Amino acid sequence: MMLKKTLIAAALALLASTGMAMAARTDIRIGLVLEPTALDPTTAAGAATKEVTYLNIFEGLTQIDQNGAVQPLLATSWTISPDNTVFTFKLAPDVKFHDGTPFTADDVKFTFDRLLAPDSTNSQKQLYVDAIDTVTVIDPTTVEFKLKAPSGNFLFDIGRGAAVIVSPKSEATNATRPIGTGPFRFVQWDKGSRVVLERNPGYWGKAPALEKATFVFIGDPATAVSALLAGDVDGFNNFAAPEAVDIFKANPAFTVAVGTTEGETILATNNKRKPFDDLKVRQAIAHAINRQELIEGAGHGFGVPIGSHFAPAHPYYIDLTNTYPFDPAAGKKLLAEAGYPDGFSTTIKLPPVPYARLGGQILAQQLAAIGIKAQLINVEWAQWLTDVYTNHDFDLTVISHVEPFDIGIYANPNYYFGYDDPEFQAIIAKLNATTDEAQRKDLAQQAQKRLADQAVNGFLFELAQVGVWNSKVEGYWLNAPIEGVVLKGIHWVD
Structure with missing residues (x-):
């Protein structure tokens, strides 16, 4: 009898352990390239804050879905x-x-x-x-x-x-202890390492499948690869090492999901600083840019060339990449006409994302071909936000603007580009006040053309969203129409 009871107990334990092994996980660890500088998206600039908080901790009156x-x-x-x-x-x-x-x-x-x-x-x-x-x-x-x-x-x-x-009641401390209405609530922020969220038990909407989510900050491409292969993270919505994607494509334990973003990658230019306040200088820079070389070298083949500040996936988009085609000879000629026959020296500040650091190296070579000698200055994310975005202390920089339908930022003369053009501002004012779809499309295209003609920035390519995930994870957004790693649809499958 004792032996029978022991066998029954052992069988029940085995069944219980098997059931636990088969049960889908309810926690996830997601890698992010950049760490937020703060966790209140209503005060902090930069997509990194919204990647953690948008539709997870905080909610708006409306929301933008994955389409x-x-x-x-x-x-x-x-x-x-x-x-x-x-x-x-x-x-x-x-x-x-x-x-x-x-x-x-x-x-x-x-x-x-x-x-x-x-x-x-x-x-x-x-x-x-x-x-x-x-x-x-x-x-x-x-x-x-x-x-x-x-x-x-x-x-x-x-x-x-x-x-x-x-x-x-909580707005004063949201930067470090965010409190919203969303499906996840803040648990802890280990600066330099991770942010931990847990499911909000009192959520007013449909409860998410995940009980816990940890955002792990991994900016180094080699570390990102190792973390995925070792299982230290379960996925990246925007992988830090696109050059290693083929490793994961060949591994059935992972899914590679390539989608679109709203990320216009640009050689941002300080239009208020000499010599960049001269249209001919900006036109010369535009002619020096080989977009396909940048896509291959900085984006590892992922990305779509752009000629203005607009996402190719949007129905209002027009292809303006031939406004100033790659033509170094034309670039040299324009520099000479602007009074710089021997070129000049400048600096490019580069935030710590691979497309910027790699892109900066390639752009420096392309600019050198027309006589512009560019010193590359690597800065950390918080420093970039202070120096470039806030204080406008830069000549050139490489950055992706991932906010959706954000062409209107060029109508603000105090924005860090320093672009002050009444004609463009009038176009945007009309666009904002227009509800007729055909008229809106026409005005949006006028705005794109004006930016392209003025060579306000070096328009490089639209950033792809290259996700690498554990193959048992589903429900993440393939595309990124807005900044955010939206957790509420993510779940594990057996």
Whole structure:
């Protein structure tokens, strides 16, 4: 009898352990190239913050889905006045922030009043300042926005990571201890290493499959490869070592998922600094650029050439890559006409992402061919944000702008490019105030042409999203219509 009981107990233990082994995992470790400088997307610039927080910790009134379409979120529905200037939103009831504070229309008003304030540091502030006149609380679940003019972008813009809703109770500490309404809540940030999130048990929407998510910061390509192969991370949405993709394509334990992004990779130019304030100098630089060489060398074959600041996947896109075709002789001639027959010396500040560091080396060689001697200066991400983005202390830099439909940044003369062109600003003002689709497309194409003609920046290529994942992970976004590694659809399969 004792032997029988022992065998039964052993069998039950074996069944239990087998069941546990077969159960799908509920945790995930995701590699990211850049570490955020802060965790509040309404104050911190840079995609790294939104990669961790967008639709995970924080939510907006609307959301952008993986197809780039606007969907309801904290606002479950809305009405629009006949003249397209008044938007009235009905809010989801019984929503709470992670600290238990109820979400109401007062939080919406607080969020946007804070965003519009003169001392706001929101990276997309100008979008909202130009559009919004007043925000009025009608009742706890109803809020009204009055716009300064009709807007074809408004519902999309309030779905950006820069416009997520924050609570006045926690906004002061969101940079290090973020509190939102999303499906995941913040647990810890080990700076230089990782950010840990866990499933929000009180989430108002559909509960995600994952119980825990850890974002691991790995900027070094070789370390990224090793981490995947060793199982230290379960995937990268944007792999740090595209040159090693073939290793993973040949391994059935992994899935390589190549999609599109909104990332215009550019040789950003300080248009307010000599000699780059001279159109002929910028045109010369444009003629020096061999885009295909950059795609092969810096993107390892992943990427699409661009001739202006616009994503090729967008229906408004036009191919302007031949505005200034690769022609070093033409570049030398233009430099001579600008008063630099022997060229000049400059610097290129490079943030710590592979496409920038590799791209900078290639661009330095291409510029040297027309007489421009470029010193490469490697900077860390926080330093890039301070020196280049905030203080405009740079000549040239290489960066991908991954925000969607962001051509309007060129209408802000105080943006770090320093591009101040009334003609372009007028085009964007019309675009923002237009709701007719055909007219919007025409204006967007006018804007693209103006930037291309003015050679405002060196327009290089559209960054691909090259994801490498454990083959048992599903539900990640193939494409990146907006900045973010959206966790709520990710799950493991047996």
